[in-house]
Amino acid sequence: MRKLPLTPSQTIGPFLHMGLVWSDGPDVVPDGTPSAVWLRGTVFDGAGEPVGDGLVETWQADPDGGFGHHQRFRSFGRSATDDAGEWAVRTLKPGAVESADGTTQAPHVNLSVFARGLLDRVVTRIYFADEVDANTVDPVLSAVPEHRRGTLVAPAIGDGYRLDIHLQGEAETVFFDV
Amino acid sequence: MARPGTAHAARQPTAYERPNGVHPPLASPAYRSSTLRAPTEPLVLLPHRLTELTGPVLGAERVMPGDNDLTRQDGGEAVGQRIIVRGRVLDSDGRAVPNTLIEIWQANAGGRYRHAVDRWPSPLDPNFTGVGRAMTDQKGHYSFTTIKPGAYPWKNHDNAWRPAHIHFSLFGRAFTQRLVTQMYFPDDPLFAHDPIFNSVPEAARARLVSRFDIETTRPEWALCFVFDLVLRGATGVPFEQADDET
Numbered sequence: 001m002r003k004l005p006l007t008p009s010q011t012i013g014p015f016l017h018m019g020l021v022w023s024d025g026p027d028v029v030p031d032g033t034p035s036a037v038w039l040r041g042t043v044f045d046g047a048g049e050p051v052g053d054g055l056v057e058t059w060q061a062d063p064d065g066g067f068g069h070h071q072r073f074r075s076f077g078r079s080a081t082d083d084a085g086e087w088a089v090r091t092l093k094p095g096a097v098e099s100a101d102g103t104t105q106a107p108h109v110n111l112s113v114f115a116r117g118l119l120d121r122v123v124t125r126i127y128f129a130d131e132v133d134a135n136t137v138d139p140v141l142s143a144v145p146e147h148r149r150g151t152l153v154a155p156a157i158g159d160g161y162r163l164d165i166h167l168q169g170e171a172e173t174v175f176f177d178v
Numbered sequence: 179m180a181r182p183g184t185a186h187a188a189r190q191p192t193a194y195e196r197p198n199g200v201h202p203p204l205a206s207p208a209y210r211s212s213t214l215r216a217p218t219e220p221l222v223l224l225p226h227r228l229t230e231l232t233g234p235v236l237g238a239e240r241v242m243p244g245d246n247d248l249t250r251q252d253g254g255e256a257v258g259q260r261i262i263v264r265g266r267v268l269d270s271d272g273r274a275v276p277n278t279l280i281e282i283w284q285a286n287a288g289g290r291y292r293h294a295v296d297r298w299p300s301p302l303d304p305n306f307t308g309v310g311r312a313m314t315d316q317k318g319h320y321s322f323t324t325i326k327p328g329a330y331p332w333k334n335h336d337n338a339w340r341p342a343h344i345h346f347s348l349f350g351r352a353f354t355q356r357l358v359t360q361m362y363f364p365d366d367p368l369f370a371h372d373p374i375f376n377s378v379p380e381a382a383r384a385r386l387v388s389r390f391d392i393e394t395t396r397p398e399w400a401l402c403f404v405f406d407l408v409l410r411g412a413t414g415v416p417f418e419q420a421d422d423e424t
Contacts (some may be wrong), residue, residue, distance in 0.1 A: 003411065004270045006270055008202065009357060010360040010377075011358075011360075012345070014296075015293040018308060057356075059233065059353050060229070061228070097227070100228070110229050117213075118204065118216065119374070140224060143222060167214075167216070168217060175221050175222070176223070177224060178226075
């Protein structure tokens with residue numbers, strides 16, 4: 001069958017907050033949820049300046065590695081960056097994800113990053129530094145050049161995990177063709 | 179916690195087509211803001227597995243009655259050309275995308291956004307927020323009533339003006355289908371001068387331009403513009419999943 005032609009992407013622009021900020025955006029789980037963690041980071045541009053008009057969306061499995069519907073776990077988070085380029089979502093650490101192709105992936109969170117200046121979203125992932133064994137055999141991490149894998153692995157810091165996103169520069173984050 | 183949901187996983191593709199040549203190149207130097215923000219390293223191919231094949235099911239609870247009528251959100255009536263913007267959300271296999279959240283935002287009739295960053299000397303309209311939400315129906319149809327936005331100046335280059343547009347954000351059913359874009363109006367004289375519109379490969383640009391529709395224009399009320407959106411469909415033959423996979 002002939003495919004319908006796809007609609008092209010455009011930048012989210014500088015006024016994204018009007019349409020896309022939700023008061024409960026960062027709440028993948030509600031405040032007070034046992035074992036909740038914060039995923040945080042700063043988005044930087046190629047000059048090392050914080051990106052203060054970006055939006056980060058997260059999509060992840062639950063702690064058992066599933067994507068079912070839950071009353072108190074949304075799988076999805078959304079956080080605009082603040083003037084300092086910071087974003088944060090409150091969530092539960094995902095479990096390992098088994099897929100139909102027989103692979104098991106280390107716990108991970110998919111990220112979409114939108115900003116003025118980005119004509120399409122860019123997609124990256126967060127892995128967890130305390131999952132050394134699972135990360136070692138993860139099929140996606142293994143496909144990333146070894147010297148760049150660290151840009152995807154978040155150390156445990158304070159109330160959760162922290163990973164900065166560098167859109168450009170020496171420490172440019174690995175982005176995926178999804 | 180529950181394993182992957184089964185009901186909504188039925189008819190889920192095993193992979194989505196790749197949008198080669200459809201989206202703008204991230205590095206589009208004529209759009210100056212892309213210069214320091216577009217990644218320069220090659221993207222790493224991400225095969226589609228469960229995280230990419232699933233997506234948020236958001237909806238009804240995020241949309242209040244009246245959210246799809248931007249002309250009367252703050253009590254009074256907004257100033258400007260009243261329009262209906264309607265269309266369908268489909269995937270590239272021609273299947274409707276039902277019950278999916280659409281979020282829109284836009285400038286008012288004078289080209290001014292209700293946003294702290296927008297300071298150019300065109301008046302705000304106290305009766306226009308410029309924000310709308312709607313769910314597609316069972317057949318993928320959506321409809322908004324709004325005001326035709328004005329063009330506005332920006333600082334990309336000397337005497338730069340953005341053509342009138344409405345921002346659209348869509349989820350589809352899978353992480354892979356997420357799309358944020360802009361809808362334009364037919365025959366805008368600013369198209370030729372806009373690096374954001376022209377960042378799209380030429381063959382695909384017209385897909386961002388809505389179509390004036392006299393048939394569904396409401397007499398003595400509102401002009402109608404139709405804007406259909408096509409999200410990525412399955413690659414190859416769609417995989418029919420059993421309703422109960424356990």
